[in-house]
Amino acid sequence: xxxxxxxxxxxxxxxxxxxxxxxxxxxxxxxxxxxxxxxxxxxxxxxxxxxxxxxxxxxxxxxxxxxxxxxxxxxxxxxxxxxxxxxxxxxxxxxxxxxxxxxxxxxxxxxxxxxxxxxxxxxxxxxxxxxxxxxxxxxxxxxx
Amino acid sequence: xxxxxxxxxxxxxxxxxxxxxxxxxxxxxxxxxxxxxxxxxxxxxxxxxxxxxxxxxxxxxxxxxxxx
Numbered sequence: 001x002x003x004x005x006x007x008x009x010x011x012x013x014x015x016x017x018x019x020x021x022x023x024x025x026x027x028x029x030x031x032x033x034x035x036x037x038x039x040x041x042x043x044x045x046x047x048x049x050x051x052x053x054x055x056x057x058x059x060x061x062x063x064x065x066x067x068x069x070x071x072x073x074x075x076x077x078x079x080x081x082x083x084x085x086x087x088x089x090x091x092x093x094x095x096x097x098x099x100x101x102x103x104x105x106x107x108x109x110x111x112x113x114x115x116x117x118x119x120x121x122x123x124x125x126x127x128x129x130x131x132x133x134x135x136x137x138x139x140x141x142x143x144x
Numbered sequence: 145x146x147x148x149x150x151x152x153x154x155x156x157x158x159x160x161x162x163x164x165x166x167x168x169x170x171x172x173x174x175x176x177x178x179x180x181x182x183x184x185x186x187x188x189x190x191x192x193x194x195x196x197x198x199x200x201x202x203x204x205x206x207x208x209x210x211x212x
Contacts, residue, residue, distance in 0.1 A: 033207070065210035070182035070189050074204055077152060087153065090207045097211055105209035110180050111153065 005046035006088075006115060006128045006139040012036070012049045013126060013143050019054055020093035020121040029095035030062040035076040036088040036115060046142070047088045047115055053079070057092075065104070066092040089115025089128075099127040101136045115139065148200045149174050161196060168192040171203060181205055 016034075023032035038049040053076035059065035068090065077087050089111065094100075099120040101109075109116060112133040119126045126143075129136035145163060149170060150156045159173045167190055168178040178192045185198040 031211075059208065059210070061210075065208070067206060067208035070184060070204050070206070071187065073207065074152065074184055074187060074202065092209065094211060102209065102211050104211070108180075108206070108209045110205040111207065114153070 001043050002113065002130060003041050003043060003046040004130075004137070004139055006117075006141050007046045007048040008126070008128075008141055008143045009038075009048075009050045010143055012038075012052050015052045016091055016117070016119050016126060017121060017124075019052075020095065020119040023057075023093055024095035024121045028063055031057055031059070031064070031066040031093050031095060033057050033066045033068050033090065033092040035068075035073060035080070036091055036117060037076070037080045037085050038088045040086040040088055049088050049115075049117075051080075051085075052091065063095075087114070089117060089130075091117040091119060093119045093121060095121060098123055099125045101129060106136065109136070117141075145196065146199065147196060150200075150202045151176070152202055152204045165196050166193055167196055167201070170196055170201065174203065176203060176205075 034055045035053040036049045037051040041047045055072045056069040058069045059067040099118040109131045117128040128139040167183045171178045184202045
């Protein structure tokens with residue numbers, strides 16, 4: 001059983017907040033998204049995120065939906081793996097609502113065992129879950 | 145024809161499909177739904193209704209969701 005904690009470097013957290021604030025600014029807020037890169041842990045060691053890769057949101061309505069551009073996502077995953085790192089999971093922002101998974105987030109989650117991180121720039125909040133295949137399991141996020 | 149199908153982040157499958165099979169057929173052959181994935185050849189997405197021409201493809205589970 002994987003760890004119920006996620007270690008997030010300060011630099012990665014800053015990068016995620018910065019990206020989310022960019023998306024929330026302007027006349028029409030939009031969700032932003034990307035890939036979390038680092039090292040996947042095990043039952044005793046938390047997953048560690050040390051870097052992020054921004055990925056364009058190609059959803060038809062980016063104000064309320066997100067979809068990572070597949071081509072850029074694959075590039076980011078292969079780049080991480082070629083550098084000897086792991087893909088830990090993915091992040092997206094909720095520019096106008098709290099950092100909680102929505103019903104749509106649950107219905108459309110597909111990466112079993114991976115981290116889904118949500119950032120709310122309005123609430124200055126980052127939270128994370130692991131998709132079990134059936135539900136989002138809450139992870140304790142430690143920024144260090 | 146024989147096609148090597150890598151599900152990104154998971155395992156690789158060797159799949160035999162009919163010569164007129166589409167990429168959607170290939171996705172179904174590895175027990176995934178065409179609606180939840182993107183098929184990429186040489187790093188670029190291909191339409192899933194197109195006939196299979198590549199012998200190596202990658203299948204990426206889509207990462208998406210929404211507020212409502």
